[in-house]
Amino acid sequence: MRTLRENILRKASETINLFFPETNVKLHQKNINQYCISGDNLSKAINIRRNERNEVNVAKWFENFWLYFEIFIFFKKNEFRPPYITLSVFQGRQDDNQKTQLFRAEWENYANNNIHPQPHWHIYPFKYESKYHEDFEEFMEFQTEDIGFENIIKQTNKTNLININDFHFAINGNWIKKDENHIHKLKNAEDLFKWLYGILGHIKSQLEYVKQ
Secondary structure: OOOHHHHHHHHHHHHHHOOOOOOOEEEEEOOOOEEEEEEOOEEEEEEEEOOEEEEEEEEEEEOOEEEEEEEEOOEEOOEEOOOEEEEEEEEOOOOOOOOEEEEEEEEOOOOOOOOOOEOEEEEOOOOOHHHHHHOHHHHHHOOOOOOOHHHHHHHHHOOOOOOOOOOOEEOOOOOOOOOOOOEOOOOOHHHHHHHHHHHHHHHHHHHHHHOO
């Protein structure tokens, strides 16, 4: 008879595999409660989370998109407790160990949280500098003598952009209902699988749309 942990891992793997036409994925145990994505078509990437930058294995999703998935499963007397879930989407070649991390979806189920929405997105708006170099000559053709490239650089340098790495963009805010907020708890394993199926389907459909 399978344990609750084994059932969660099996069903989570089955759910993820529904969206992977090129890779047979599974969840590999990394630590006592930590399980990470694995499979037969993997590559390396740098996963940015908070102030950490760790090398991870990412699974080939479709075209030049890659997925990293991680889940921490905790139990109390074999009873379901909301897990911690994070998945990141990367873009790049298979031999590129510095793939661009596009965004991360996360559900942190920790106690005493009254600030950060759960679940939420993290967006990574950087590592696109090479595109500007490629378009430099085209960019210069559109500049007028009145504006001037040097003046544009001066104006750009005056802009103080905040670092949004730690900004939690709500995925499932429930603001339209009275006395509800943007913090949700996973109540059971079935809710976990439904959310995982929904978030992967949503991400894949949007990536296919924007790449056209």
